[in-house]
Amino acid sequence: MKSSDTKMELVRRYLGGASTLEEARRLESMLAVDAQLRRDYLAYARVEAGLSSKVRPKLVKTAPPNRWLAWRPLTAAAAGIVFGMFCTSLVFGYSMPRMVERVLNLVNAGFEEPLAPLPDGIPLRFGVWSGDFSEIVGEQQGITPHEGQRMFRFLRSDSNDGFPARAYHGNMYQFIDIRPWREAISSGTAVVDWSAWFNCIREASGKPSKFEASMWAFAGEPSVVRKSWEEKVHQELAYSTWRVVADDDPKTWQRVAGSLIVPPDTDFLVVELKATAADETPMNGVVTFAGHYADDVRMVLRTNAREHPQKLTQASP
Secondary structure, three states: OOHHHHHHHHHHHHHOOOOOHHHHHHHHHHHHHOHHHHHHHHHHHHHHHOOOOOOOHHHHHHOOOOOOOOOOHHHHHHHHHHHHHHHHOEEOOEEOOOEEEEEOOOOOOOOOOOOOOEOOOOOOOOOOOEEOOEEEEOOEOOEOOOOOOOEEEEEEOOOOOOOOOOOOEEEEEEEEEOHHHHHHHOOOOOEEEEEEEEEEOOOOOOOOOEEEEEEEEEOOOOHHHHHHHHOOOOOOOEEEEEEEEOOOOOOOOEEEEEEEEOOOOOOEEEEEEEEEOOOOOOEOOEOEEEEEEEEEEEEEEEEEOOOOOOOOOOOOO
């Protein structure tokens, strides 16, 4: 098999969710040094994500048709490398566009404020953590916060709103108003890089838990999210998600990260943190988490400085 064929087979396996950890790491190393592979990777990712629902129905289950913005981390990495090349290259004597980064402020992103998140399910307003029953704690069960003195702890897989009736995962959300950055995202090329850290104690069953973080883009008012997800109509404009299997080591935190290209008609973003129990058979519809934690959630907006040279000094309503 030709070297180029071998590389593309790694790409196909990764985007199809069939690659091993070793294969994913090999591909990541190749992307860092092979400019042609980066171009091929991004082109293939766009083609794959644009396939019809008859060919790839699982894509349509989690995103509206014709949305290909849910990039895997290596896709984001490949794009980031390409963007980085653009940012520093000179072509025929002209400097290429420079990407400007701005932190998008989450309320209590590091969970240093001791006030517990709301157990009210999917939020109905901006700037609050709300989801399933949880708490904010300091060091406990041999786990030290990833940063600062406190961290988020998943407690149960249910909330006061009773949706869904049965679940084996705990969820937490926050909505971020992106309308103050309307000019910055108007070109359709703005990217939000997001990340969160997770940890848990060793499971008594010996089975591993899973952690997941996601970013969603919506238009309209915050109430559209709960209605959309309860009715399973999937009105999000775009999404980005990634998960990790717990490493069974409470001494190490695991990072989950991704990137989202923000559609220009986005009004707000939704960040979601999720813990999935090792035993996926809840008793009486509710799972209790023995020791599952999250910390240090971050979001950074990257946009083209040349397109909006005066717009990124600060967000304005």
